[in-house]
Amino acid sequence: MSSSRFSRGSGPSQRQLRVGELIRRTLSDILSRGDVHDPELNRMSITVGEVTTSPDLKVATAYVMPLGGQGADEALVALRRHKGELRHLVAKELTLKYAPELRFVLDETFDRMDATRRMFADETVQRDIARHDEDEDGDD
Template sequence: MARNTHHTGPGPSQRQLRVGEVIRRALSEVLARGDIHDPDLNRLSITVGEVTASPDLKIATAYVCPLGGEGQEDVLKLLARNKGELRRIIGRKTSLKYAPDLRFRIDETFDRLDETRRLFSDEKVQHDLTRSDAAPTDTAEDPAGE
């Protein structure tokens, strides 16, 4: 019986997740150690938040964020300019049969976290949160019910 090799579920397969994490670790290490021959790229501190692999594992998209979040477009240009060297290094550092083509995108997770924190610190939200936390204890200690 032939085995179904196509992933039909809504999310990535275990293999895609595993390959993405292997590449994320290797890419993070390479960028942290400054193993690239580009001084402009080596002087930057770049966080690799996640790497997603395509179903055929031929393309890996790395979600990156420069330290402080500034100069995002410059970081993307530098990474794109050095993607051939990064791909070769990743191929050597990992046990993957083929090193995928690398794509780079800005990781917006931190921006969403900041926005969530801002919302939770809003006075109206804090009032609603403390009111809903206090509501169960207030009704349990209702003096009129004694």
């Protein structure tokens, strides 16, 4: 019996990754050029960190964060208010069969990285790391 061509593996397909990256770049360009008809949104410098797509490519979730992290809630409200216009602008620049529905979520990657740095800087963790390194050195 042959395996399914559309395997439900652990991660997204190459096509999903490629389309997500195309949408991310296009969305970033649109926001940096100020193509949306909203002075409030155009004043914000918004970073699009990643775009993930559904398997059928009909839904794209954009992980966004305003520069410096200030005004994140206002940025999300503005992006969601203009998601139809943004969808139209993205579709105009890409050659997809369907224009994906855009969803916007705050990118929490930087917060998680800071939390991880704080965790590794903790005195107890540093002691455990040093003890582990000493154990490995003694195995020679």
